[in-house]
Each structure stands twice: as structure tokens, then as C-alpha cells.
Amino acid sequence: MTLKNKIPVGILGATGSVGQKFAELLAHHPWFEVKELAASERSAGKLYKHAANWILNSEMPKELAEVTVKNCEPNLNCKIVFSGLDSSIAGEVELAFAKAGYVVVSNSKNHRMDTDVPLLVPEINSDHLKLIEKQNFNGGCIVTNPNCSTIGLAIALKPLHDIFGLEAVNVVTMQALSGAGYPGVASLDTIDNVIPFIGGEENKVETEPLKILGTLKNNYIQYIDLKISAQCNRVSVVDGHLECIQVNLKTKADEKEIIEAWRNFLGEPQKMNLPTAPLRPIYYFDEEKYPQPRIHRSLDKGMAVSIGRLRKDNLFDYKFVILSHNTVRGAAGGALLCAELMKGKGYFDQFLKEKSKEAVNHGIN
């Protein structure tokens, strides 16, 4: 599975919290190798170990500590960049990179809803990748990853949508602190407290799934016809977004059928055996106290969605609880899986060729 000559990649916004997570997940990756770190002018020119205030529990990857951070300008020695840029600048910077021929896999919100940009969850809509053909960027392109609260929701909804049809979805989230980046939320605002507001979040959860679950027709995404309501809260949890979901289904289904639909669900990443893919995208728990953030967020490399408490509801057909790791599945890990999907589907063959005849000749070993 490990490539002899790994594909060089870069990280935009490498010093931020998402950028760090990219760095962590890409260490020892079988296909990709981080060669370039780029960040704001304040960091450019410094060694990564000096520029980044490392906030993850793991140690900073040794091979990156001594790398000099560059500016976020499209002159990096790689053709694929992962973007953890702040949305205040991501829009322009990512566009500049795409125009210069880079593949930009972005976790930022700026281009998610662009008509020619795939909003990708590889288990759900790998066919949406074709949208990038609409992007006239001389070989470059932008691919995006949904909002951290949306991804888990969309994965949980996908089998229901496919098998029973969805009519309405109601969501109340309890989101982790890491979703706000670093320094993010002040400790005085979260200890012994809940904040019932996250700026801009509810709108994302209410709209992004419509595109993700949408259908590719004539190189255009037709949104599904579905009403979603979202209420978003910040709770005192390090990682792991918990969501209380209610759904109306188009066709009747009993609990057993729904749970089976979740447990049987597999997507392209599982079939293609992508390195970061979870063995199963969804785990259903029978214990009524599960899932819980601290217990289940890291399940299956932090890439799985945990579901529990499916039961009939007074107002909707069913209600249940889902959990997913917001910085892994919901951010850097999800974006990485998008890149792996592209690699698996041959989108990066050009870069492999450029990089090394040997790798192409011998393939994956």
C-alpha cells in the first residue's frame, strides 16, 4: 500500500489548528508526503517548530519541525495542497493556487457552495468529483470538505435517503471546543457553561447536506428537496460533535431496518480500501447511553460516525443521536480522504508521472 515515491503535498495555513491536524494525519501517510508548509506572513521564514504553537496531544512530526514555513503563494514545490486557511483569506488564496495549476483540497467554507466545486464526502458523493471538469484552471482545481457538523449528519442520513427517502431533518448539535480553533473559546465561557450560539453554523448545517446528497446531472448538482432545521450549541468537550437528530422518512421503516441500513452502509472509500477510510462509516450502538464524545470520537481512526438511541418520536418518525470527530472526520481527516479518493480514481497520475517514472512503473507496492 505504501508508495515508493510518495506524492509531495503542501499545507496552506499550516500553523493553525486545522493545518496542524493535517500535519499530524499526513505524517507516515503511505501515499502523500508533506514537503511544503505555508502560512501567514507572520510565520513565513520561521521553522515550523517556532512558527506553530503546537496544540495537539501528539508531538509535532519530527520531519516537519525543521521545515521553513513559506508564504501562501502559489510557488510551492508540490502540486497538491491541503487548505486549513482561515475563511477571511481562504477564498482568494485557494483560487490563486487553483489558477496556478494546484489541486486544492480545502476545509474552508469559502468555495463549498460554488456550482463548479464538489462538496465531497467520499462515502456519499464520489461522483461529484466530476464537477472539477467545469473548473477551467489549467489543471488546477478546488475540492471542498463540508462543515464539521455537516459531515457526520450527512453520513448518517445517506443510507436513510437512499433506502427510505428523507422528508424532514431536525438537528440540535452539542459541539466540541476544538471546532472553534485555537485560542478559540475562552475558558471562562465554557467551564460550568454551554453557549447556545455558534456564528454561521446553523446555516451551514441547514444547506450543505442538500448539495452533498444532491444528484449530478449534466455536470450540475441538483440539490435534494429536503427541509433541515439546525440549532447549534458549544459544550465543554475537547473533540467530538454530538447531534440529536429527528427525521421524517418517505416510506415506512421499522427500527430494525434502519439500523440494518446504517450497519450495512459502505462507500467508495471502503471498496477502494483507501488508507484513511474507516472500516465502516457507521457504527450503531445498542446501549442507550451511547454514543458519547470521549468514548467514541476516536473510533476507527476518528473517521467513523457513531449512532445510537434510535427510537420513535412524537413529532417526527424517528429520533436518534450521532457523534463524529470534528477535527478528524469533520475536518482534516475528511479532506485527506477526499485526496485519497482522487488519487485512487487516477486524478493524481499526472503528478506521479512528473514525480517519478519508477513509481509509475512499479505502481503501489
Next chain:
Amino acid sequence: MTLKNKIPVGILGATGSVGQKFAELLAHHPWFEVKELAASERSAGKLYKHAANWILNSEMPKELAEVTVKNCEPNLNCKIVFSGLDSSIAGEVELAFAKAGYVVVSNSKNHRMDTDVPLLVPEINSDHLKLIEKQNFNGGCIVTNPNCSTIGLAIALKPLHDIFGLEAVNVVTMQALSGAGYPGVASLDTIDNVIPFIGGEENKVETEPLKILGTLKNNYIQYIDLKISAQCNRVSVVDGHLECIQVNLKTKADEKEIIEAWRNFLGEPQKMNLPTAPLRPIYYFDEEKYPQPRIHRSLDKGMAVSIGRLRKDNLFDYKFVILSHNTVRGAAGGALLCAELMKGKGYFDQFLKEKSKEAVNHGIN
């Protein structure tokens, strides 16, 4: 407002967390004076300071520390008892007290839904008190206080129900640790975590408001016709239940009208100026990040309901957030207000007479 000869009262389950809160709130009460403390056999015979593992932030009231705890048997020297008994025994013990002629004001769930027992929120349904005439207990009676998550919800719904009519109510709660008593939830289950399950809670929230908002007809409570769905979660907060609410109204209303309905709402306790009544039952906050548990739970003596974030919803007419103090408004304080309502309406005149001619002659000074 202070009675010269206060009415002696007792606390059943005095060593538990609700019992302690009763003891705290009744210290320096202008009308009531705690004369009797009763608890389980394990505590009986001990001084209160030795029997109770005091868990509140305040200090144990000095005048109670040296009181000897008695058994929960109906031979206490008082005619009114507040019950914070565990539901495993509250049913029988409260009945025994009522049959022996005691007024039992209970925070336990056991008798809440009995057809002849008022489920009282004084701001909402003070007329339900008449139900106790159906209780044939030789002068004794049982009056109950709703579940801690129900009370705030019911108060927030009352003005909407009265003015616009309610068709559907959806609730997702984020409940405080103190709601589980002491020792209650293990610290390892709540640090960096949320528990998406509270045994029996959802059913209470879905049914109790139907009775509370119901109509007294022919000495019988006709439940309102309303569908409520509840999902209950335990979060790492000391006190204060936060709830995300969605409602469908029977008649059209704009945001301004709804907020006005809340801000103008006053109940019997406000009109009668009861000692524990909040100045206003409901406070609406315009800041979109409010209400928050640590900031607003103690508002107006912990007896007010804080509301915020009213906004249009994709699936229901409106959504908003409410907060109320679960051990004050939602438990001991709410029950105390029930007793004050009874006193204010003359139900305790008999005990005043028995207790002291002087007090009756001179009235409240």
C-alpha cells in the same frame, strides 16, 4: 412581610440534595420555619450536621445543624412538609403523611400525574389547587411540583399557549449535573463528555406540560391537546438546564409579539407578591449568545426563566432557547413557591390558628 409567628414546617428527605436545597431556601424565610428534619433510618437519630453530607455552596443553616433528624413517619411537630424524598419511597411515605393530615408539598415524581393531585406551577395554574378538595385525607393533601426540565419549559410556553395557541413543541435539553442528585453522575462520565441519555426524563417532559397547561373542569384536569417531543442530554454544568425549543403556533405571530408576550407575562405569585416569586417569571435577552447557564441561572433569585434567540425555523414556526435553574425554580424553589401560594390563598390559616392566636390577630407584619 415577616410573620411574627412563623409556620413550622418539616423536610422529608432532608439529607438529600433536594432536601438540602429546601433547608437552604427556608433559612430566613419570612413565613415558614423549619422545625423538623426527617430522612432515612440511616440518618435518623443523628444531628443534621452529622447526617447530611452538605453539598451546597452556602453553609448549612446554623439553626438546623444541631437539629436531630427523625424518621420519615407522620409524627412530626408541624403540619406542612416539603418532600425531597427519593422516588423509590416517596409514593408511600407522602401518602402516609397526607392521610395523617399533613400538607405534603412534593418535588418527587410519584404522585404528579394522579388525577386528584395538582401539578403546580403557581404562575401557570394556581387554580389547579382546588384539586386537593378531591383528596379525602382528613385535612391532609399532596401538592406536587413538576420535573426540573418541565418547569422552565411550561413557563416559557404558557404565554404562547394563552395568546397564540400551541400546536407542537420540540425540546432538546442540555441538563446540569445537580439534576442527578449527589453523588449522581461520576466525574469520569462528564469531564470532556456529554451523556445523551437521562433515564425516564424524556417521558416526563413530554407529558407533564399537558397537565400543567390543562384546564380545570368539574374538578378534573383536562389535558391540553399538544404533541411534545423531548430529547434529554446531561452536560458538564453545575446548575441550570438549557433547552432548545421549537414551536408551532395556532395563530400567526411575529417575533415582536412573542417577545412582548413573554416580557409582559405575570402570574399569581407576582400579583400576590409572594416572598420567593421572581419579579418577572420570564426575561428575554436580545444578545444572540444568551442565555447561558453560568451567567443567567441565578437571575431573580434563580426563580426566573431566561429566554433568547427567538428566530424563524425551517420546520416549525419558531425556535428559541430557554434556561432555568434546575434546583431552585426547577425543584426546591418551585415547591416553596407552591407552599407560599397556598399560604397566600388561605390554605394554611388553620395551621396559623392552631399555632398562634397572636399571629392571626395581628396578621402579617
Next chain:
Amino acid sequence: MTLKNKIPVGILGATGSVGQKFAELLAHHPWFEVKELAASERSAGKLYKHAANWILNSEMPKELAEVTVKNCEPNLNCKIVFSGLDSSIAGEVELAFAKAGYVVVSNSKNHRMDTDVPLLVPEINSDHLKLIEKQNFNGGCIVTNPNCSTIGLAIALKPLHDIFGLEAVNVVTMQALSGAGYPGVASLDTIDNVIPFIGGEENKVETEPLKILGTLKNNYIQYIDLKISAQCNRVSVVDGHLECIQVNLKTKADEKEIIEAWRNFLGEPQKMNLPTAPLRPIYYFDEEKYPQPRIHRSLDKGMAVSIGRLRKDNLFDYKFVILSHNTVRGAAGGALLCAELMKGKGYFDQFLKEKSKEAVNHGIN
């Protein structure tokens, strides 16, 4: 006790966390009335309710919400100012105010160790106030309040110093989040964590007590001869600094004598019955699990020091645990007590005269 014509005062740094605490504690103060709020240029010109991101649990005092915040320039309509200024500017601004004839009661560190500035804990060294005669400021002066970790320590040490003599003091603190101001510590740094470092803090705890416990001789403070070692940690607590203390005493003392020394300790504020003075500066708890931050920080208006667990030590004579509220006793409340001491000792008579003949004629009513 309430003055008919209260003394007008101002708050410098009114929008910060210490400034807000000043505003909260001065609301309804019997002697002082906040007339002026001053802060940085960013806030100047705005109403206080718009300029300050109110972070306290109480509501912003209504009478201040509509006050327009001014610049920190010495042209305020009052003669006494409380300073909660950031240390980056406090040094110069406070000096400017003093030179312009203002009495500056400061919680900032800048002038604490100046030879002509009292570092005041009213229970300990009220005589140090005389130092201000050395300040040649045309009637103005600077009086300072110690560091939040120092105050509780100094109060606990004072009776030991007076009765038994101190030879060595070892301190390890576990300090609350509010000590770092707002936004202060990031939530991701404190949840499920302890930070074993607080910049500059250890030095303050090791030196300030030497001056506070020092002796006024010839209008000069002679520091006591004492070695103090401090290690400072930040823990996940809202308010209340807990400290593990070890001491060597000059003369033998048994536990009973030490506890008695603490329990009997009274200072000038108690004798003068100052409004913000605690009834007793020190409370000793016999329960071995006490004191605890959430339980005891607000004891006696948050102005008392709680002590517990006195026991013999293997390396020092004794060890024990102390707790004090860092934003009340350790900051705004402590500074307010300094001002009350000055008022009680007649230092503000001039301002009273200026303000109102009536008040002087009738005195305190």
C-alpha cells in the same frame, strides 16, 4: 452606615475584567458612587453597555449601563479612582492621575514595590498608609493592592508572623481562570488539563509578602527577613485560588495554638466595621476535605480566607491549605477595602467637604 452624599469615584480600565468587578462591587456601596468610567481609546465615547463585554454572572449595574466611557486622562469628575488597568499602561496612567491630584487605588502590579507606595492589606498593615506622605503629588497619591495569590497567603501568615514568627514559607498554588482576565486562558488549554506555569506570578508571591508584612520605620518599609518559595499552576476553576502552604516557625506551637491564632485574628477593617470587611478575615475548617474553591470562595462576601488541613510536616514545621477569592479579596474587593480604610481614617474628608457641607455636618447616618 450609608452616606447621604456618597463620594464620587471613577474606574480606570472599566471595561476589563477587574474593572467590571469594581463596577459590580461598587453598585449600592454605602460610601462610594461610581460617576466616571474610563478605558482605552477603543471604548472611549461609547456607552458602557456597548463598550464592555460583560463577563460577570451578575447583570451590569443599571445605573452604569448608560454612562459614556471616557479616556483614561486625569480630567474625570471625581477625586478617587480605582484602577484595574492592564500593567502595560497602568504605570504611566496611574502616575499621571496621582500627579493631577487623584487618589489612585490600584490593583495593577506596576507601583506595588515602589518605596513610597503602600502595598496594602488593611487587616495587616494599615499603618503603611502613612507612606503616601512621601508621595509629593499635590494631594494625589497611589495606593496598591497585592497580587491575587499574595493576599490570601499574607493574611494566613500574618497571625503566625505576629505570634510565632516565620522562618520559611513554601507555596504551591492552584489558581483560578479568572485570574488571567478575559478572554484569558483558552478553553482547549484548561479542559482536562493543568498548566504548571503562570508568567511572572511566582516572583510576585515570593516578594510581595516581604513588604506587606514589613515594618514602617522612619517612613520606610523594612521588609521582613523571610524566604518564600512559590510554584504557580493554573487549574480549571472559575474563581478561587487554592494554595498548599508549608511553614517553619521561630517558636514552637501546637496545632491548637495555630488554629486559635487564625480564628482570633481581627484587623483594622473589622474593628472599624468597614462595609466590605469580612466579619472575620480567616475561617478555619476542621473537615479534612476543606477548603474547596467552589464551596468556600464566596464565604463572608468573598472577602474571607478559608484555611484547612493544618498538620505536622516532614520537612517544615507545618503544612496547611488556604483558599481565597481571587477577584474579590484578591483584586477588586481588596482594593475597595483599601479605599474604605482610607475613608475611615479620614483621608477622604477633603473630598467630602468639597462634595457636600451637609454630609460633613451630619456625618454617616
Next chain:
Amino acid sequence: MTLKNKIPVGILGATGSVGQKFAELLAHHPWFEVKELAASERSAGKLYKHAANWILNSEMPKELAEVTVKNCEPNLNCKIVFSGLDSSIAGEVELAFAKAGYVVVSNSKNHRMDTDVPLLVPEINSDHLKLIEKQNFNGGCIVTNPNCSTIGLAIALKPLHDIFGLEAVNVVTMQALSGAGYPGVASLDTIDNVIPFIGGEENKVETEPLKILGTLKNNYIQYIDLKISAQCNRVSVVDGHLECIQVNLKTKADEKEIIEAWRNFLGEPQKMNLPTAPLRPIYYFDEEKYPQPRIHRSLDKGMAVSIGRLRKDNLFDYKFVILSHNTVRGAAGGALLCAELMKGKGYFDQFLKEKSKEAVNHGIN
């Protein structure tokens, strides 16, 4: 490194928190294989998945979920047992197993200070293992693991003791919640709080290192001559005990020499390359804000001790901060390392022989 025929082992107290940690760490162990789970009568006869309320973040090892839990009686099909028994019964049960010929590797306190029982930290005192020859148990024996706060401390002290000599050690701990087992500390006692008391803990920290660092002479441990003082606090942290340490050394040393002593320190487990041994027992951090529990507790499999903030002290020669994972290095992981040491030194050869000729013939592959 993986044995073809692993050595069967059992876990006593398998359903408790330490027992679960043993089960987690022994899953996929290259040498040992859990064959027997034993617990109290309440659990005996049930499947492990039903008997144990699994509290770890990992999932229960699948191969154990279906194992039937047995009583803690010495008729288990294995010769080596790891004991996570509660101290109320560990004394007798462990003795019974030893007398019946079992090797008992215990994390319980009961036999730690017995003169013929090694109190083992493999990096420090592997020679103490010889003590078990004094135990006349027909081939059985008891080996113990120190208290969770002691281990990190002892490892940090060992190089200082060897190179510079120790004269005095002062310790203040901030200990994690998991140290109290499950349910352990109530959430209401730890949220927004610190508990400055842990029953029995201070005594263990003050005495156990004297034995661990002691010298084996004539098959007897001569304690080192050292005064230790300990103060123990419980903080709101899941895992990881942080300790503020002060030391007096017998010979002069500068910071550089001390840090070098720590960084160069290696013990038997490193030299023998034991499976659970950390690469290095001690990591020293130059950043003054490190070590921190959430960041560093899992360093090097949770088996390393993290040290930081070495600096000169006013009362002692030096002060510094240490951190170690209390349930891994400080409990189950530490005990497992003891068993690996015994295996490495040939103590289990007899069991290998009994178990499998093949394994002996082919050795470790």
C-alpha cells in the same frame, strides 16, 4: 518478539477500572494472553461484556467480551495473575493465590511494604526481584507496583539519587480523576473545583520511594535515608498526575547536569527492550509551560515520565514539575512491565515449559 505460544495470564478484579486497563493493555500483547478473568461474586458467572461496565475510551477487547468471569479463587487455568483488586480484599486474595503457586503481580497497596515483597519499578530496582526468594510459597509469589503518584516521582528521583544524592524531597500533587477508580469522584465535587485531600495518599508518597530507591542487602531492602513531604490534591483531569517537586541534593549540580542526568537515564527495561518499556523513561521539556496532563500523558505509550521547569529555588536547591500517566505507568502499565521484566529474566521459563515445548525450543520469534 511475538511468542508463538503466549503465556496464559489472568486478571483479578477484572471488572474494576484497573482490571479493565490490564485487559486493554494485554490485548495483542506479544508474550501474554489473557485466559482468565476473575472478579467479585456479583460478577462471577457472567460474560465479561455483561459483568464489566466498560469505562475506557477504547472498546472492550473482543476476545474477552465473551469470556465468563470467574470467582477470585486460586483455581484459574494460568499461573500468572495481574491483580487490580480493591484493597479491602486484595491482601487475603493475593496471599491465597501466591500460596497456591501463582505469580501475583499486584497493583494493590496491601503487600507493598512487606519485607519480602518487591515494590518494583523495573527501571529503578530490578534487583529487588530477588526478594521473592524469601517468599516461601511453593513457587508462587507476590510482586507489587507502587502507588500511582509514587512511580513518576521515583523515576524522576532515581538519576538524581544515583548521581548527586538526595537529601530532601518536597511534593505537591495535582492528581487525575481516574486515580479514584469508577465511579470514584462525584462530578459535582470536581467541576469548577479542586479537592485538597486524597485519603491515605500522602503517606504512600512519603514512604514508598524510600523502599523503591533502597538497597538490597542480604536479601533485605535497606530504605534510603531521605525525608519526603507530600501534599495531594484532586483536580479535574481525566488521566495524568502532575507533581510540583523540590529537592535538596547532596552534591552541587547545575541545571544542565541535572537535565542531562534525566535525558541519559535508561533502565533494565530499555536495555532488555521489553515490549511495554518506553524508549526513554524520562523526557525533559524546555518549554516553560510544559509538561501538561492532556498533552503529554500518553507520551511513549503512556509509560514515560515528562519533566519540565527545572529552576533554582529559594528554599530547596531546585524545583521542577513532573507528569506521568496514572493508569498506565502508574498502575496497569507499570505492573505489566514488572511481569515483562520477570519474563525477561527467566522467572516464567517454568510456565513456558509447562505450556509448550515448542515455544521453548524455538524461543521468541
